[in-house]
Amino acid sequence: MNQIDKSAKICDDVVLGNDIIIGKNVYIDHRVIIRDHVTIGDNCTIGANCILGEYQADFYNNRTNSIHPLIIGPDSVIRSGSIIYGDINIGHHFMTGHNVTIREQTSIGNHCSIGTLSDIQGKCKIGDYTRIHSNVFVSQGATIEDFVWIFPHAVLTDDPTPPSEILKGVTIKSFAIICARSLLLPGITIEGDALVAAGAVVTKDVHQYEVVGGNPAKVISDVRKIKNHVTGEPVYPWRYTFKKYMPWEGSDYDTWFNNK
Amino acid sequence: MNQIDKSAKICDDVVLGNDIIIGKNVYIDHRVIIRDHVTIGDNCTIGANCILGEYQADFYNNRTNSIHPLIIGPDSVIRSGSIIYGDINIGHHFMTGHNVTIREQTSIGNHCSIGTLSDIQGKCKIGDYTRIHSNVFVSQGATIEDFVWIFPHAVLTDDPTPPSEILKGVTIKSFAIICARSLLLPGITIEGDALVAAGAVVTKDVHQYEVVGGNPAKVISDVRKIKNHVTGEPVYPWRYTFKKYMPWEGSDYDTWFNNK
Amino acid sequence: MNQIDKSAKICDDVVLGNDIIIGKNVYIDHRVIIRDHVTIGDNCTIGANCILGEYQADFYNNRTNSIHPLIIGPDSVIRSGSIIYGDINIGHHFMTGHNVTIREQTSIGNHCSIGTLSDIQGKCKIGDYTRIHSNVFVSQGATIEDFVWIFPHAVLTDDPTPPSEILKGVTIKSFAIICARSLLLPGITIEGDALVAAGAVVTKDVHQYEVVGGNPAKVISDVRKIKNHVTGEPVYPWRYTFKKYMPWEGSDYDTWFNNK
Numbered sequence: 210m211n212q213i214d215k216s217a218k219i220c221d222d223v224v225l226g227n228d229i230i231i232g233k234n235v236y237i238d239h240r241v242i243i244r245d246h247v248t249i250g251d252n253c254t255i256g257a258n259c260i261l262g263e264y265q266a267d268f269y270n271n272r273t274n275s276i277h278p279l280i281i282g283p284d285s286v287i288r289s290g291s292i293i294y295g296d297i298n299i300g301h302h303f304m305t306g307h308n309v310t311i312r313e314q315t316s317i318g319n320h321c322s323i324g325t326l327s328d329i330q331g332k333c334k335i336g337d338y339t340r341i342h343s344n345v346f347v348s349q350g351a352t353i354e355d356f357v358w359i360f361p362h363a364v365l366t367d368d369p370t371p372p373s374e375i376l377k378g379v380t381i382k383s384f385a386i387i388c389a390r391s392l393l394l395p396g397i398t399i400e401g402d403a404l405v406a407a408g409a410v411v412t413k414d415v416h417q418y419e420v421v422g423g424n425p426a427k428v429i430s431d432v433r434k435i436k437n438h439v440t441g442e443p444v445y446p447w448r449y450t451f452k453k454y455m456p457w458e459g460s461d462y463d464t465w466f467n468n469k
Numbered sequence: 470m471n472q473i474d475k476s477a478k479i480c481d482d483v484v485l486g487n488d489i490i491i492g493k494n495v496y497i498d499h500r501v502i503i504r505d506h507v508t509i510g511d512n513c514t515i516g517a518n519c520i521l522g523e524y525q526a527d528f529y530n531n532r533t534n535s536i537h538p539l540i541i542g543p544d545s546v547i548r549s550g551s552i553i554y555g556d557i558n559i560g561h562h563f564m565t566g567h568n569v570t571i572r573e574q575t576s577i578g579n580h581c582s583i584g585t586l587s588d589i590q591g592k593c594k595i596g597d598y599t600r601i602h603s604n605v606f607v608s609q610g611a612t613i614e615d616f617v618w619i620f621p622h623a624v625l626t627d628d629p630t631p632p633s634e635i636l637k638g639v640t641i642k643s644f645a646i647i648c649a650r651s652l653l654l655p656g657i658t659i660e661g662d663a664l665v666a667a668g669a670v671v672t673k674d675v676h677q678y679e680v681v682g683g684n685p686a687k688v689i690s691d692v693r694k695i696k697n698h699v700t701g702e703p704v705y706p707w708r709y710t711f712k713k714y715m716p717w718e719g720s721d722y723d724t725w726f727n728n729k
Numbered sequence: 730m731n732q733i734d735k736s737a738k739i740c741d742d743v744v745l746g747n748d749i750i751i752g753k754n755v756y757i758d759h760r761v762i763i764r765d766h767v768t769i770g771d772n773c774t775i776g777a778n779c780i781l782g783e784y785q786a787d788f789y790n791n792r793t794n795s796i797h798p799l800i801i802g803p804d805s806v807i808r809s810g811s812i813i814y815g816d817i818n819i820g821h822h823f824m825t826g827h828n829v830t831i832r833e834q835t836s837i838g839n840h841c842s843i844g845t846l847s848d849i850q851g852k853c854k855i856g857d858y859t860r861i862h863s864n865v866f867v868s869q870g871a872t873i874e875d876f877v878w879i880f881p882h883a884v885l886t887d888d889p890t891p892p893s894e895i896l897k898g899v900t901i902k903s904f905a906i907i908c909a910r911s912l913l914l915p916g917i918t919i920e921g922d923a924l925v926a927a928g929a930v931v932t933k934d935v936h937q938y939e940v941v942g943g944n945p946a947k948v949i950s951d952v953r954k955i956k957n958h959v960t961g962e963p964v965y966p967w968r969y970t971f972k973k974y975m976p977w978e979g980s981d982y983d984t985w986f987n988n989k
Contacts, residue, residue, distance in 0.1 A: 239502055254532075260777055292828075307523075307552050308828055326570075328846060343590070346863055361588075362624050370958065389652065390624045390652045410928035438637070450633075451633060514792075517762055549780055567783075567812050585830055585848050604848065604864070618891060620886070621884060621886070622866055698890065704893070705890075710893075
């Protein structure tokens with residue numbers, strides 16, 4: 210039995226499975242496929258050709274789609290072509306680019322975004338207000354806390370001695386910045402306020418405020434020494450200089466923090 | 470009101486919006502979605518599952534698709550699965566691979582190609598006869614002139630102090646060569662006839678004829694010293710040794726240049 | 730004339746061309762497009778939105794789909810969104826991730842897998858039991874033997890003096906391991922039991938047992954010295970320590986080898 214709010218607009222070529230809940234004012238574009246046990250919160254937009262609650266191994270093994278719930282929180286936008294599995298819980302104000310894949314046993318907090326082509330391999334935990342740009346590879350078991358930025362083509366790995374079955378996901382703590390096309394080796398921890406420079410190959414843990422770069426990455430600076438290229442003012446910790454998309458967008462970080 | 474030439478062949482499962490112009494002898498394959506204000510020139514082929522004139526932020530904000538024209542010039546081939554936004558003007562003889570995304574406020578000249586999975590983030594200017602291979606990431610504000618080659622998995626960045634809103638796109642001048650999996654930092658200029666080696670992380674401007682490689686990239690050679698591995702002849706500037714797809718394909722660069 | 734076994738289940742929105750053979754117990758999900766001359770072995774599952782036997786240059790040139798057979802062996806799973814061309818022969822127990830592209834004139838052995846977003850550019854030869862993870866770029870002319878592992882975002886190149894038409898594909902021999910985001914330059918040979926470390930830029934041939942890393946890659950160890958991070962036992966050659974998916978899964982490599 211599906212529960213679809215009357216205010217939802219669903220294109221007539223959408224494929225609907227069973228046990229689907231669709232909230233108020235949801236828009237589901239052409240040729241979306243929604244399999245079973247999918248919940249879509251109020252005001253969400255699901256772009257064309259998306260597949261929600263995509264089949265997992267049990268379906269390929271025996272053509273039976275077991276119960277793998279997918280919950281997408283309200284006010285989310287899933288752009289066209291994205292594929293999201295079940296056994297996933299996503300908070301509100303989530304946003305994806307195009308052709309994103311998110312695999313099973315993953316939780317994603319509120320106000321997150323995941324860019325075009327990014328590939329979340331499953332068994333991941335992503336906090337609130339974390340923004341992952343285009344074509345980022347997040348391997349299994351990654352823990353990414355709140356307010357983390359990951360830029361295009363970054364790769365997070367999980368296998369210290371490939372091929373093996375003893376995986377060690379990466380941990381990225383709140384307010385860390387992982388720049389474009391960097392690579393994090395298995396089990397690495399990136400502490401908060403650290404910055405991994407573009408192109409870095411990170412083989413060791415990175416401490417708070419450290420800037421690491423190169424292959425293998427070495428400490429090359431302290432984030433507090435980095436100046437804005439136009440204003441000459443310090444940039445980091447970025448929560449004091451950047452507000453867009455953030456809960457302190459209307460005020461500043463300290464005011465928000467002290468009032469929360 | 471749509472204007473569709475009678476010679477166009479459009480599969481009957483194609484979704485058509487409004488204010489669409491489709492030229493002579495166009496072929497539109499299964500399940501293409503064409504939103505509003507899209508013009509497709511004569512003789513184009515649009516592959517299956519493509520989305521043309523894809524929705525932008527205004528649609529997600531208020532479910533209204535404002536006027537964002539997309540023009541695709543004649544004799545172009547858009548391979549299956551590609552997504553092209555509006556506010557884009559593309560010249561003739563354009564070609565894409567599969568699952569390409571091209572975002573808004575972008576102009577692309579004549580005779581260009583963009584390979585499978587490449588992701589053009591918008592606000593970009595691409596000249597004529599420029600060829601971008603598979604899975605290249607072109608960040609916002611990039612300027613890529615004529616006759617530029619960009620090879621697979623190259624990444625062009627735009628944010629000197631991420632996250633910020635003061636972006637500096639990359640500039641790549643005519644006849645430059647950007648090899649596979651190289652990385653260009655924000656605001657970098659690559660001069661004509663320069664070559665960025667595979668895997669390079671480019672942190673400074675690159676001058677004419679320079680070959681740069683490594684992380685961070687250093688000058689490692691002069692393109693004029695590079696010999697073909699079979700013939701032993703000089704290879705660069707490549708316009709004197711390579712003709713395929715080029716306007717001098719039937720003669721040579723100087724003859725073409727002197728007659729144009 | 731299509732030959733479709735009565736036990737095959739084909740969703741009613743699937744597009745079928747001509748000269749298609751579909752075996753017993755095949756499942757073809759929503760909106761798959763199967764063009765002409767495609768053979769799908771028994772028990773295969775074809776995910777939603779896949780395109781099999783995708784058009785090649787002749788179609789774009791003259792809108793005629795010449796004979797380009799695609800054969801997918803039995804017991805294979807093609808996950809949703811993948812695009813496979815014709816002139817391809819794939820063995821049994823093949824598996825793909827999502828949005829994979831495989832171009833023409835390619836042969837793939839038995840028990841292989843190719844991960845999400847990987848892009849096989851054609852004219853490639855891939856052996857048995859080889860596993861290619863997410864978003865790997867395999868350029869034209871690559872030879873990848875049996876039991877090879879290639880991890881996410883690895884890039885195999887083919888053009889020593891780009892742009893040129895004298896291509897030299899990469900060769901990867903049986904039991905080699907190519908780690909995440911590594912880059913192999915044109916014409917390189919990686920011998921069996923060698924390991925290319927994550928992020929390496931490989932500019933020279935790599936010999937048996939060598940571990941290479943860095944940019945440019947240098948020999949940094951011998952695989953036989955690498956210990957498991959939990960057990961402290963030697964890991965390589967991996968065929969003695971890893972069994973999952975392998976033909977010796979129920980016993981051990983030597984027993985399997987001596988009985989085959």
